[in-house]
Amino acid sequence: MSKHETQKGIKFMDTRTKKRFDKNPPRFIEKALRDYVRTSPQNRLDSFGGATIFDEPLVGFADGDDPIFLNYKKVVHADHFTPREILVKYLTEVKQLEALNPSQISVVSFILPIARQTRLSNTLEKEGPSLRWNHTRWQGQDFIDDLSAHLVSVLEEAGFHAVAPEISPLFKIYNLPDGFASNWSQRHMAYAAGLGTFSLNDGFITKKGMAMRCGSVVTDLKLKPSERPYKNHLANCRFHATGKCGVCMQRCPYGAITEKGHDKMKCVDALFVKQKPWIDGDCGSGYIGRYAGCGLCQTGVPCESRIPVRNSKR
Ligand code: B12
Numbered sequence: 001m002s003k004h005e006t007q008k009g010i011k012f013m014d015t016r017t018k019k020r021f022d023k024n025p026p027r028f029i030e031k032a033l034r035d036y037v038r039t040s041p042q043n044r045l046d047s048f049g050g051a052t053i054f055d056e057p058l059v060g061f062a063d064g065d066d067p068i069f070l071n072y073k074k075v076v077h078a079d080h081f082t083p084r085e086i087l088v089k090y091l092t093e094v095k096q097l098e099a100l101n102p103s104q105i106s107v108v109s110f111i112l113p114i115a116r117q118t119r120l121s122n123t124l125e126k127e128g129p130s131l132r133w134n135h136t137r138w139q140g141q142d143f144i145d146d147l148s149a150h151l152v153s154v155l156e157e158a159g160f161h162a163v164a165p166e167i168s169p170l171f172k173i174y175n176l177p178d179g180f181a182s183n184w185s186q187r188h189m190a191y192a193a194g195l196g197t198f199s200l201n202d203g204f205i206t207k208k209g210m211a212m213r214c215g216s217v218v219t220d221l222k223l224k225p226s227e228r229p230y231k232n233h234l235a236n237c238r239f240h241a242t243g244k245c246g247v248c249m250q251r252c253p254y255g256a257i258t259e260k261g262h263d264k265m266k267c268v269d270a271l272f273v274k275q276k277p278w279i280d281g282d283c284g285s286g287y288i289g290r291y292a293g294c295g296l297c298q299t300g301v302p303c304e305s306r307i308p309v310r311n312s313k314r
């Protein structure tokens, strides 16, 4: 490897690699993510002949001091971190570094579209997820954790501080009377980084569609923010844009989606109770994880792999 180790044990990039990084940091980061997704053996479904879990990622950047992040304390949860809060807290409390006040903060958000074969298999299902979708839920999330840690290392090796909030000890999920909320919502990061919008069923619609999983990293490297090419936080959903669609309502076997939106409590009941037979082996063997993973509302719908609205800017 073209890296060397300092006395403090921190690895830095060699001069040539650092030059390439400094020439165009966003391009370097995008390439690092793309290469990892393409080559990592972790992005493979062992039980399906090593088929790919995720296709090439979409990558976006946000200014960590964008006022939108303060708004997330209202729309997500009062304890939802701003990027600056989580980076500073992580560095001082977890890494035990001296008090820091970085002059700039950026968020790198990435979308991992789910492979076509997996989407197809889930489209054929009517009551619970396909085995392939279930493995994507759990092995796919392990891969996202791994990819996030990889990006943190790349940024640290380039001389910057970085944290992947969801895999840090600061990450929390709150069990609320009307569902769950976390203190670091990946979809809200993706929204800020111009990668897509929410929808009738809460799912996030990107230009590669809704059948995806996502992640993010916060750093004190300055990155030019991506444009947010939409009018509001629901613009990519056909139902919100035209008043028609609602295909996801029919796709949900448990009535958790209506014209009023996504009933999180019904969805939670479906995931943890109604679909327990899948995990218990009553609906086929080989299912893994704490729950089967459903996602029927993300497949067999017009927004599965694209934005189903002609111009969501309008
Ligand atoms: C808690 C959680 C759940 C809960 C609650 C889901 C929810 N809607 O919050 C339950 C258990 C029900 C759940 C189910 C599922 N989940 Co889940 N879940 C999470 C988790 C851990 C946290 C989400 C969170 O904090 N939400 C906060 C709540 C308050 O926000 P919200 O409902 O998303 O957002 C609404 C408001 O903020 C509102 N809003 C109002 N005003 C404004 C203004 C602005 C400016 C904005 C931006 C938004 C906004 O818009 C949103 C939509 O109504 C994330 C991982 C993460 N760290 O982000 C995964 C995550 C959201 N889940 C995911 C997935 C895939 C699923 C499932 C398909 C199951 C599976 N196979 O994993 C189902 C799908 C259910 C559905 N229809 O969305 C993906 C989403 C991918 C996508 N395409 O959208 C995530 C991001 C995981 C990942 N790493 O990719 N999940």
Ligand code: SF4
Residues within 6 Å of the ligand: 199, 200, 201, 203, 236, 237, 238, 239, 240, 244, 245, 246, 247, 248, 249, 301, 302, 303, 308
């Ligand atoms: S299926 Fe239609 S209504 Fe449902 S989220 Fe997708 S575009 Fe919106």
Ligand code: SF4
Residues within 6 Å of the ligand: 201, 251, 252, 253, 254, 255, 256, 257, 262, 266, 267, 268, 270, 271, 293, 294, 295, 296, 297, 298
């Ligand atoms: S994840 Fe399943 S139960 Fe939840 S809203 Fe979508 S289809 Fe319904």
